[in-house]
Amino acid sequence: MEHGSFTNDRNASFKLPQEDHTLANAVRFVLNQDPRVVSTGYSIPHPSLECVNIQVQTTGDPAREVFKDACQELMLMNRHVRSVFEKAVADYKADEQERLKEAKEALKDQMESMDIEKNN
Amino acid sequence: MVTEEEKIFAKNFNIEDHPDVPARLPPHLELQRTRVLCKNDAPIHTSSVQYSGAYKFVGVDNSVKLESFSENFRVDVISEDGMELEFDMIGIDAAIANAFRRILLAELPTMAIEKVFVANNTSVVQDEVLAQRMGLIPIAADPRLFEYLSENDQPNEKNTIVFKLHAKCEKGEPRLKVLTKELIWLPNGSELIKESGGSTSKPRTYTSFSRSQDSFPEFANNPITPSYPDILIAKLGPGQEIELEAHAVKGIGKTHAKWSPVATAWYRMLPEVILLKEFEGEDAEKLVKACAEKVFDIEDMGNGRKKATVARPRQCTLCRECLSEEFGEPIVKPILKGEDKSKREWVDNVALRRVKNHFIFKIESTGSLPPDVLFTEAVKILEDKCERVIAVLS
Numbered sequence: 001m002e003h004g005s006f007t008n009d010r011n012a013s014f015k016l017p018q019e020d021h022t023l024a025n026a027v028r029f030v031l032n033q034d035p036r037v038v039s040t041g042y043s044i045p046h047p048s049l050e051c052v053n054i055q056v057q058t059t060g061d062p063a064r065e066v067f068k069d070a071c072q073e074l075m076l077m078n079r080h081v082r083s084v085f086e087k088a089v090a091d092y093k094a095d096e097q098e099r100l101k102e103a104k105e106a107l108k109d110q111m112e113s114m115d116i117e118k119n120n
Numbered sequence: 121m122v123t124e125e126e127k128i129f130a131k132n133f134n135i136e137d138h139p140d141v142p143a144r145l146p147p148h149l150e151l152q153r154t155r156v157l158c159k160n161d162a163p164i165h166t167s168s169v170q171y172s173g174a175y176k177f178v179g180v181d182n183s184v185k186l187e188s189f190s191e192n193f194r195v196d197v198i199s200e201d202g203m204e205l206e207f208d209m210i211g212i213d214a215a216i217a218n219a220f221r222r223i224l225l226a227e228l229p230t231m232a233i234e235k236v237f238v239a240n241n242t243s244v245v246q247d248e249v250l251a252q253r254m255g256l257i258p259i260a261a262d263p264r265l266f267e268y269l270s271e272n273d274q275p276n277e278k279n280t281i282v283f284k285l286h287a288k289c290e291k292g293e294p295r296l297k298v299l300t301k302e303l304i305w306l307p308n309g310s311e312l313i314k315e316s317g318g319s320t321s322k323p324r325t326y327t328s329f330s331r332s333q334d335s336f337p338e339f340a341n342n343p344i345t346p347s348y349p350d351i352l353i354a355k356l357g358p359g360q361e362i363e364l365e366a367h368a369v370k371g372i373g374k375t376h377a378k379w380s381p382v383a384t385a386w387y388r389m390l391p392e393v394i395l396l397k398e399f400e401g402e403d404a405e406k407l408v409k410a411c412a413e414k415v416f417d418i419e420d421m422g423n424g425r426k427k428a429t430v431a432r433p434r435q436c437t438l439c440r441e442c443l444s445e446e447f448g449e450p451i452v453k454p455i456l457k458g459e460d461k462s463k464r465e466w467v468d469n470v471a472l473r474r475v476k477n478h479f480i481f482k483i484e485s486t487g488s489l490p491p492d493v494l495f496t497e498a499v500k501i502l503e504d505k506c507e508r509v510i511a512v513l514s
Contacts, residue, residue: 028216092197
């Protein structure tokens with residue numbers, strides 16, 4: 001999983017099996033945002049291999065911890081995205097229902113007013 | 121000796137407040153960072169600036185903290201009708217938006233026909249072609265209620281949905297269309313008897329259901345059907361017949377596109393159209409006419425004066441018709457010796473841009489789950505991926 005050295009834990013590369021650009025690019029983005037990271041990148045060694053290598057170089061902190069924090073951060077971001085999205089959809093659906101009800105009532109009013117005209 | 125005044129000054133001192141330190145990027149860099157500029161020949165500044173220290177030299181921190189992300193992230197739903205969902209995702213990087221899109225296409229499970237047992241097929245459609253067509257039929261069943269069928273598993277009620285199809289075109293009848301509504305769900309499993317030598321005690325079928333799928337509360341009054349009743353499977357001529365059984369299992373789009381839960385899931389960046397000079401009178405009318413997507417409108421300024429305005433920038437497809445020579449400001453310069461005289465140069469009067477962190481996301485479901493559920497499931501999958509990595513590292 002992790003390839004680094006015992007004497008210098010600032011640089012390491014991580015091999016993630018069964019993963020592709022989906023996770024690697026997102027994690028790379030989060031790693032890049034971290035001020036502790038000097039350089040980071042990922043590669044897929046061969047198209048027929050189902051794995052990615054993510055490399056991390058830090059300013060001093062252990063690369064392993066920085067990488068773990070990035071995954072944690074990405075997870076929390078996703079959680080936030082999910083809650084915001086669910087709320088937005090629920091709000092939209094509630095609004096839509098309201099609009100439908102109003103449209104129905106407007107139609108009903110129209111029908112009633114037409115009836116009155118007929119009676120006259 | 122430090123005076124009281126100096127102490128207070130030191131306490132309140134913030135390097136950001138210093139007049140020589142810019143708190144924000146200069147406008148031209150801010151434009152490069154947040155917008156893609158669409159020029160006449162090609163778009164520029166297309167990549168996003170990710171590195172946290174990219175603007176250190178001007179004293180601006182480019183890192184994104186979770187708090188600032190949470191503060192700025194927004195979702196606006198534009199339209200939703202049970203099969204299609206369009207929403208705006210604002211304040212997120214393409215890396216993560218693209219991860220959601222990739223998961224929607226390739227890593228969300230659905231049910232699709234994987235095995236087709238052909239009892240009789242006298243139609244012109246060969247067995248293997250027919251099986252391929254059957255596989256692509258979207259099935260309206262919630263995949264979360266099923267398990268994956270692994271290699272050593274027996275097909276049972278938890279991992280397999282069985283359909284029966286029997287269609288015959290009688291002699292003398294006109295050609296018959298076989299549609300997906302003729303697929304009949306068999307909640308008790310396969311009805312085909314396995315041919316087996318030896319013991320004749322109990323006839324075995326191709327599935328081993330321990331109970332009927334009818335007894336699942338989700339399917340009790342809600343039989344499983346294909347998403348659409350009117351997809352054409354085959355056409356039968358007089359005397360031709362198809363009799364088969366189809367077994368649907370759970371899978372993901374990475375293995376085969378038939379398991380993809382979406383017809384398409386895509387996003388585009390929000391277009392931004394800006395008029396760099398006032399288009400008035402005839403110019404305005406020309407501009408409005410030139411745009412095929414009707415991005416511009418004419419505003420009446422009173423006393424007969426007309427002005428062009430940007431009314432619907434979302435519609436812009438970047439055809440760049442408004443960047444043509446006709447709307448530009450010609451550059452007057454002396455023609456050098458040997459230069460092509462017919463070549464003219466001009467400066468654009470319209471700016472076409474794209475907002476880098478504003479995505480118009482569209483999801484078209486194939487009917488297994490509503491699109492909003494698909495998106496939340498996609499986000500959950502990315503969360504799970506992170507969790508798995510964290511678990512291995514700690």
